[in-house]
Amino acid sequence: MRQLIVIAISAFLFAACGNSPAPLSNTNAAATPASNTNSLVISSHKSETKPVTESKPQSTSGGSPNQRPTDIKAQTAAIEKAEKEFKAKPKDEAAKKALAKAYFDRAFVLTEAAQYSAALGDFRKGLKLDPSDAKAKEMHDQIVEIYGMLGKEVPKEGQEMAPDGTDKPKQ
Numbered sequence: 001m002r003q004l005i006v007i008a009i010s011a012f013l014f015a016a017c018g019n020s021p022a023p024l025s026n027t028n029a030a031a032t033p034a035s036n037t038n039s040l041v042i043s044s045h046k047s048e049t050k051p052v053t054e055s056k057p058q059s060t061s062g063g064s065p066n067q068r069p070t071d072i073k074a075q076t077a078a079i080e081k082a083e084k085e086f087k088a089k090p091k092d093e094a095a096k097k098a099l100a101k102a103y104f105d106r107a108f109v110l111t112e113a114a115q116y117s118a119a120l121g122d123f124r125k126g127l128k129l130d131p132s133d134a135k136a137k138e139m140h141d142q143i144v145e146i147y148g149m150l151g152k153e154v155p156k157e158g159q160e161m162a163p164d165g166t167d168k169p170k171q
Helices: 002-016 073-088 093-112 116-129 134-149
Strands: 030-033 040-043
Touching: 073 093, 093 116, 093 134, 116 134
Parallel strands: none
Antiparallel strands: 030 040
């Protein structure tokens, strides 16, 4: 996990400097005829389109330049289910921890997709429910460090981007 974070931070900093190369895909060579010549141009790059997922990239107004879409449908459904159970039994510690875990699960997926603002919001919600989760606390703190290293203001609690990538603060 630390290696992933170091790679993400390095890529984030590299892109923030404006020196990020265009992403390349490693695919089989495809031959295409060159215009008005008898030679062939061999391309080792193929344009691939990814399916649209529930989570759209955040705007560059507060998000990472390396953020990418990710499918968070399963994690969001788990949060909704856990929220219903917690609302039905607000004093049940198991329901409370299950809801916190659901928020943490989605936060880790969002972090891997460099959607730091939305991830920060989920970590904050989960830590309110279960402040003893050391792994979630560590990741929360690392995201705050990333903002500091980039000289960006950390979103205030309640002002994070929504997990679907909209600029609207999460409820």
